[in-house]
Amino acid sequence: MASSGVKDFYRQKKKGGPAKASSSSKKKTQHYTGGASVGASNTAQTPALISHGTLDLKDDFSEQEEQLRQFDMNLKFGPCIGVTRLQRWERASAMGLHPPPHLRDLLLNTASAGSRNNNSPSLECLWEGKV
Numbered sequence: 001m002a003s004s005g006v007k008d009f010y011r012q013k014k015k016g017g018p019a020k021a022s023s024s025s026k027k028k029t030q031h032y033t034g035g036a037s038v039g040a041s042n043t044a045q046t047p048a049l050i051s052h053g054t055l056d057l058k059d060d061f062s063e064q065e066e067q068l069r070q071f072d073m074n075l076k077f078g079p080c081i082g083v084t085r086l087q088r089w090e091r092a093s094a095m096g097l098h099p100p101p102h103l104r105d106l107l108l109n110t111a112s113a114g115s116r117n118n119n120s121p122s123l124e125c126l127w128e129g130k131v
Contacts, residue, residue: 065121066107071103072126080125086111088125 063071072080077092078100086107092099110121122128 062121067100067103068106068121069126071100081127083125083130084123085125086123 024025026077029118062087071077071089073087077088078095080088081087083091086104089099089104106121107123110123
């Protein structure tokens with residue numbers, strides 16, 4: 001079977017095909033509503049993110065744990081992998097980096113409590129066991 005070239009490969013326009021809709025027909029206009037994508041409505045939210053009518057983006061940890069996580073994420077105080085939060089705080093203090101003093105007290109209280117319940121902060125850094 002002989003091929004006549006590229007013309008057979010690509011679809012050709014047919015003359016006298018169906019007429020296009022007139023320009024006087026109404027067109028829908030989409031407005032940006034601030035959704036995840038242009039034209040998305042604000043009501044199209046994933047049900048898992050909504051709790052009690054508000055976005056539920058916060059995990060279940062205390063304000064103290066949040067402060068310690070911020071300490072873990074701050075590279076100013078050096079790496080946090082392989083050391084506990086208290087060791088990292090002491091190392092940063094010894095190096096003159098001035099870590100927040102209230103975090104040391106928090107970590108000492110957590111260490112002296114011994115047993116951890118669900119609301120007490122962890123002595124391990126945020127990345128422990130994940131990296």
